Amino acid sequence: MALFGTDGVRGRANEGNMTAEMALRLGAAAGRYFRRDGTGGHSAHRVVIGKDTRQSGYMLENALTAGLTSTGMNVLLLGPVPTPAVGLLARSMRADLGVMISASHNPADDNGIKFFGPDGFKLSDDAEAEIERMVETGVRLADAPNIGRARRIDDGRGRYVEYAKTTIPSGMTLEGLKVVIDCANGAAYRAAPDVLSELGATVIPVGVSPNGRNINLDCGSTHTDTCAAAVVAHGADVGIALDGDADRVMILDAEGRVADGDQLMALFASRWAAEGRLRGDTLVATVMSNLGLERFLEAKGLSLHRTRVGDRHVVEAMRAGGFNLGGEQSGHIVMTDHATTGDGLIAGLQFLAEMVRTGLPAADLMQSFDPVPQRLENVRYEAGADPLEDAKVKAAIRHAEARLEGSGRLLIRASGTEPLIRVMAECEDIGLLDRVVDDVADAVRDAT
Template identity: 70%
Template sequence: MADKLFGTDGVRGQANRWPMTAEMALKLGAAAGRYFRRDQQDHRVVIGKDTRLSGYMIEYALTAGFTSTGMNVFLLGPVPTPAVGYLTHGLRADVGVMISASHNPAGDNGIKFFGPDGYKLSDEAEAGIQAILDEGPRLAAPENIGRARRFEDARGRYVEYAKTTFPNRKRLDGLRIVLDCANGAAYRTAPAVLWELGAEVIPIGVEPNGHNINLECGSTHPEAAAAKVLESRADLGICLDGDADRIVIVDENGKVADGDQIMGLIATRWAAEGRLSGDTLVATVMSNLGLERHLNAKGIDLKRTSVGDRYVVEEMRAGGYNLGGEQSGHIVMNDYSTTGDGLIAALQFLACMVEQDKKASELTQVFEPVPQKLINVRYEAGQAPLDTDAVQQAIADGEKALGSDGRLLIRKSGTEPLIRVMAEALDPALMDSVLDKVVTEVKRAS
């Protein structure tokens, strides 16, 4: 069997290096095409991408692979990841593909698959594609080779849909909004939606050149938007990431609110309106303990999953819940979208501002966070720093020291060669001490 390709969010790596090569993209497209094309009927796939230079190479290679197995390809161009999920279902496609490495640097890229229902593929489906890839797909007969064409209306359809998620007959008139699109996939769609709803939009991060996606901008670098908010005296800032499935909010004072605060606001609002299914929010183990305490005080349950929005969505679908997400800013509202959608989450936040006539700063501090700190430690390929006795002992000692007043979470990133070490405690000094000891041992083992 070949090396396992799929991680926690599709296939990802450095562009033009295994597995993100044109050759592998072609093979992967052919394997996915054969997996979804199980008879001789007409089959179609939609392919979107962000603004990375390598997106062209991967897009054309995937297209060759899909058409070689008889799939007809609709090329969407640069669109947000949630738009691919929406259009996969809306165009009755058999499979959707997003070419993006999300918040990663421009030199990386990735391939995410969506099933015909618009949701990301299950582990079982990914294993099925991997099995066909290992065996080698059967190619279509010459007369059955698929066609490919540009779908020019992709952005327009998503823009119109996104606007329908904002409260009927409400507008954003009078709001001045700094919008940071991270030089990524939403650089046209997001400004259009906010402007058409009546806002004065001050856009930044809307000049992609293939190399500047997420570069000192977007949800991973909100300081650019914060400075612009203060400079322009804006009412708030909205920061998306490279594929627009994440969001962070900057209030009028330049203070940043992460996904936990946004989820806390939406969950509290929906629960009060009777819209929160099961009175439950689904979040990951990374979400702050302060969020959990706030929700519990409101009679709202918090269910935790492994890190990754796909695990959040799986739990939401299994339990019939309609709100979930991650501290990093993935907000999943399956009443509206099949995956994290930064723009639609922003519209929910703006709806709160408009309906309650409140400033952003009055809505972004929903709860007092328990002190929490995350440190990433990079390791070399082939190493397993978490398996060493010294690291395991440091973790055990840290958990004992924190007791019931804190948490310690150590995990490998599913998308980068990083060990993520997170500590949380009511006592900041204790948190720092535990974190320092664990990080020191992880670095020694790396």
Template identity: 75%
Template sequence: MTRKLFGTDGVRGRANSHPMTAEMALRLGAAAGRYFRRDGSRAHRVVIGKDTRLSGYMLENALTAGFTSTGMNVLLLGPVPTPAVGLLTPSMRADVGVMISASHNPAEDNGIKFFGPDGFKLSDEAEMEIEALVEAEIQPAQARDIGRAKRIDDGRFRYVERVKGTFPHGLTLEGLKVVIDCANGAAYRAAPEVLWELGAEVVAIGVSPDGYNINAGVGSTAPEAAAAKIREVGADVGICLDGDADRVILLDETGAVADGDQIMALFANRWAEEGRLKGHALAATVMSNLGLERYLDARGVRLHRTPVGDRYVVEAMRALGLNLGGEQSGHIVMTDYATTGDGLIAGLQFLAEMVRTGQPASLLAHSFETVPQLLRNVRFAAGQAPLDAPAVKAAIAAGEAKLVGQGRLLIRKSGTEPLIRVMAEAEDEALMVAVVDEIVGAVEAAV
């Protein structure tokens, strides 16, 4: 069965357009409610969080109606980071967790992603079963068995305490000036609170959400704002989160960017030295830089490559018994602390290394030299399949032939946006650019 609704990270699209309509959210809630109430017993519950998008109100209400119609009790967390839903779903003994967010996408988009009772994202198989229920006639609960909805006022505080607990005991952030960019998103209150309570001098930006400005010129996809603020106030480090705070980009004291690959390199090396890197290995996607792989190889740490998507990283980690993995884009998964990527926890672990070693961010955030890498995106319209075009296939084959023994090529359809992503790596930058240009040109002609 081919999935029609679910992509690499839940269901996502433009708000009030298929599939992100109130009607579809209601059906998804009802289908997921029926899926998790298959035994017919009572007292089932769902935890629902959201980011700061205007459409979150609409989707939250629709999901609540869907879940309660099948007898599920709904616990509403309000605006919280995605990893908070992963943490609080098992903590609150819920059968399922839901996060309403389109992550780093603009405010016009939104998404719905599900977590199982263990706090981990659902498998492809579970999502396909829910899709099948969406398309079928969903049996509602009897009138006396309709679920209730309750707003949980302290969800953010529960998450804040869990996050603070991951910071090493005996250490403090006193003396560090930290710029935190919350992308006008879900962590706009939690992240500054955590840093301040641990002793940092906090300079917060991206903390004035209005329903429309999430990820707009701030956050992990636009670190220039935080870099400028670092230089303005003389901060020691910057932490840039995305809209739902499950990814992070770090900035050193000069404003230079360190992506997820550099963060993972630092943590893997440190944990390996301490003997706490499980499996003496790291899971990362096919997008991670070749420089990371070489850095790990030199230290005897194995890199396991996965498909793009933090969910697939986590699946590989669980299958292989690993406790560290992530994506170049900034999803850093540390299963000793959380069930999914958590940008704030990753940022805290980096700050702990700064405190422990006394070294500046510029030394810690750049562990290896990257191999030149170029990524370009081509947008396509609904119903188009540019990768099936003969001219595109021929351009890809020609590019692969040119890069044999000199680099690598990765062409894929985005799982979260209508984009074809064309990525190449090679020591010969001119060759890399030429290969990408040829393929992008073929894709653009096809669309």
């Protein structure tokens, strides 16, 4: 049984690994994993559960609660909050475990379950493997007198809002800035506008009317046209586009042009290095980050440490190396001085703080380097298939790598969250770039 992907357990709601039954079993296994004392008492054991705005979140929340309380865990239900709020509150509320119910940027019909340890960080591969084993074998339940309780926490969002405001310099105000905030009809639909408003910005909220079915639908960080249109229509200074669980962000300038995670990391890394705050003079990013970012950092005497795709792998490398800045091109920005995982709102606040500090418009801050031409093609395949094992696909990949040798790079990987093969290449020669991506993508399609 393969449950965990690059970011927890994820799939189509009410199918496969995303049923109420599986959530109950996951809850029981996670509860028992974090109850290594083997006792049945529950007075000192607790777990916080947050969720985004998907309709299926109600089902999974109830099932997880049942599983967790069956092993003696007390459950504190936060309601809709950003993913980073769960990491924050798991630690600040002295919980044994944090759980976020979300499929992040995926469509509304998908959902997922992410686990955080008592330190607020996502679980290691070893911890996930052990929980997966316990799901398969079953766990010992608590005795009847020791079954856990569940209750709602009304101020979870407020605690996160207050903390987020402390991440910009004390006394700084955002007065005079007009900001479009696109919350993707997701988990930050109340928290993000509140933070910006309370810091003094004029706020134009977009994607703040969730109905259970419209999360990420034509809005948010994966569909920035909606945010761009609002920025232009309202004459805003800047746009901040979050994804469904608010751990990703894209920044837009006054013309609606988009800066991805690579550009934001370049800005923050160079600024922090100048202030002596960039630990190890190193930025941690994944294999997907643009070659232009690497060249930009090298020119400043800084290093880029690459990891596998997934913000969890970025954070693991940051903790192992003692680094404090990392992220992904997709918009996960991890600042361990402030948060234990990617936090789109806090990253957006740091960008706004730079606008205030420098007096420069967004357009002047969001283009630190010229990216090497990059193309990403996603090829969907039938679940259960493995196109990357096909002989013709392997041959196409070898041929593409040979053509790019010395002039670019090729990265082929299976998505950890969807049945997709991601074909990415970078090359200064755009014609060659298109040919190698098309050839490999076509080979993958033929094999599915």
